[in-house]
Amino acid sequence: MKDIENREDVILLVDTFYSNVLKDDKINYFFTDVAKLDFKKHMPRMYDFWESTLFHTAAYAGNTLRVHKDLNEKAPLEKEHFDIWIGRFKSTVDQLFEGTTAELAKQRAASIAMVMQLKVSGKPNGLL
Ligand code: HEM
Structure with missing residues (x-):
């Protein structure tokens, strides 16, 4: 298995x-x-988000926290949802890639999910 190396790999990861x-x-x-x-x-x-997070080569200029706060106001984003999201993200990475960038992607996803969950719902998630 190869590592996540370029935008093409990012597209495969995100689509899967x-x-x-x-x-x-x-x-x-x-x-x-x-x-x-x-x-x-x-x-x-x-x-763009994942390409800029992993390689700093794309210009992602969104506000992910704002987007998920708005979402949470329409339908609550609970710990269970984050657990599913992160579980599926990690298993997708593991299914397709292996290496330093693959590990980095899983770490980034987990740490962003942790901060997002805390800030969006105002509830701790058991890790903080
Ligand atoms: C419970 C977990 C999550 C759910 C259900 C979820 C769902 C969504 C949905 C529905 C949108 C589209 C919102 C809109 O455009 O109106 C969105 C956008 C996005 N999400 Fe999530 N998300 C979750 C967690 C995360 C995490 C942990 C990350 C990052 C590691 C992330 C990254 C993004 C990004 C980059 C966007 C695009 C924001 C933009 O348009 O600029 N999401 N998410």
Whole structure:
């Protein structure tokens, strides 16, 4: 298995992760019913986010915290949802990649999820 090396790899990772998440009835409604996403617009933002997080080569200029705060006001984002999100993200990375950047992606996802959960819902998540 190879490591995450470029945008093409990021696209494979994000697409595979989303196809897993969208099959999961416990969290898919956030994407489909709550945010009613236009995936043609959303996916490139996710690619940019991960490319800039891992390689600093894309310009992601969004405010992820704000986006999830707004989401939480429409439908509560609970610990259970974060556990599912992070579990599926990690298993997707492990299914496809191996190496330093793959490890970094899982660490970044976990630490952002931890901070996001705390700031979005105002509730600690057992790790802090
Ligand atoms: C319970 C966990 C999560 C759920 C259900 C969730 C769901 C969503 C949804 C529905 C959107 C689209 C919002 C909109 O455009 O109206 C979104 C955007 C996004 N999410 Fe999450 N998310 C979760 C956790 C995370 C985590 C942990 C990260 C980062 C590691 C993340 C990164 C992003 C990014 C980068 C965007 C795009 C923001 C933008 O458009 O600029 N999400 N998320």
